Amino acid sequence: KAGVTQTPRYLIKTRGQQVTLSCSPISGHRSVSWYQQTPGQGLQFLFEYFSETQRNKGNFPGRFSGRQFSNSRSEMNVSTLELGDSALYLCASSLGSGKETQYFGPGTRLLVL
Amino acid sequence: AQSVTQLDSQVPVFEEAPVELRCNYSSSVSVYLFWYVQYPNQGLQLLLKYLSGSTLVKGINGFEAEFNKSQTSFHLRKPSVHISDTAEYFCAVNDNAGNMLTFGGGTRLMVKP
Numbered sequence: 001k002a003g004v005t006q007t008p009r010y011l012i013k014t015r016g017q018q019v020t021l022s023c024s025p026i027s028g029h030r031s032v033s034w035y036q037q038t039p040g041q042g043l044q045f046l047f048e049y050f051s052e053t054q055r056n057k058g059n060f061p062g063r064f065s066g067r068q069f070s071n072s073r074s075e076m077n078v079s080t081l082e083l084g085d086s087a088l089y090l091c092a093s094s095l096g097s098g099k100e101t102q103y104f105g106p107g108t109r110l111l112v113l
Numbered sequence: 114a115q116s117v118t119q120l121d122s123q124v125p126v127f128e129e130a131p132v133e134l135r136c137n138y139s140s141s142v143s144v145y146l147f148w149y150v151q152y153p154n155q156g157l158q159l160l161l162k163y164l165s166g167s168t169l170v171k172g173i174n175g176f177e178a179e180f181n182k183s184q185t186s187f188h189l190r191k192p193s194v195h196i197s198d199t200a201e202y203f204c205a206v207n208d209n210a211g212n213m214l215t216f217g218g219g220t221r222l223m224v225k226p
Binding site: 092103 | 217219
């Protein structure tokens with residue numbers, strides 16, 4: 001099976017712009033979670049989508065949003081980018097329950113200038 | 114709210130020596146516990162997980178971890194490390210039915226020849 005893929009792998013934006021990141025889960029996985037990784041804050045949970053519905057949400061401002069399509073692919077959007085949004089954004093897919101292993105993609109590295 | 118503490122941010126160790134990476138968590142409910150490894154410029158890979166049952170869990174690459182409920186710990190061990198084990202290791206917990214992992218701050222394992 002193909003693993004979790006994320007596009008693009010690298011991205012450079014300027015403050016105030018918006019960005020959309022994409023995640024394709026492992027075939028058959030219905031849950032997609034997003035995480036932000038920074039040197040200062042570590043790994044932080046953004047949100048989880050399951051069967052096209054947001055099931056869990058982390059403590060991030062409303063500028064961060066996401067969605068999931070019927071084929072389980074997911075996108076996350078960050079509007080009005082700030083310098084502090086520079087990070088590695090990881091998505092993970094799983095079958096669905098909290099017991100299941102989450103398989104991580106390689107991440108999208110976003111640099112905001 | 115749950116939290117995860119990895120007591121050591123860096124652990125230097127010589128090749129073929131044993132190593133223990135410490136992880137403590139706080140949660141008011143039963144949890145699922147995970148250890149992930151991250152190699153440079155890559156996503157996270159699951160080493161092992163504890164769901165229930167035997168408190169000693171064996172994972173990939175010779176790693177094992179022991180769940181201790183009374184001490185709320187889930188320490189990771191390897192009897193003999195290799196240079197290739199140099200990476201960052203993350204402990205994580207999940208206490209709900211969805212996929213919202215709370216991660217510790219990470220431990221950088223540095224194996225020296």
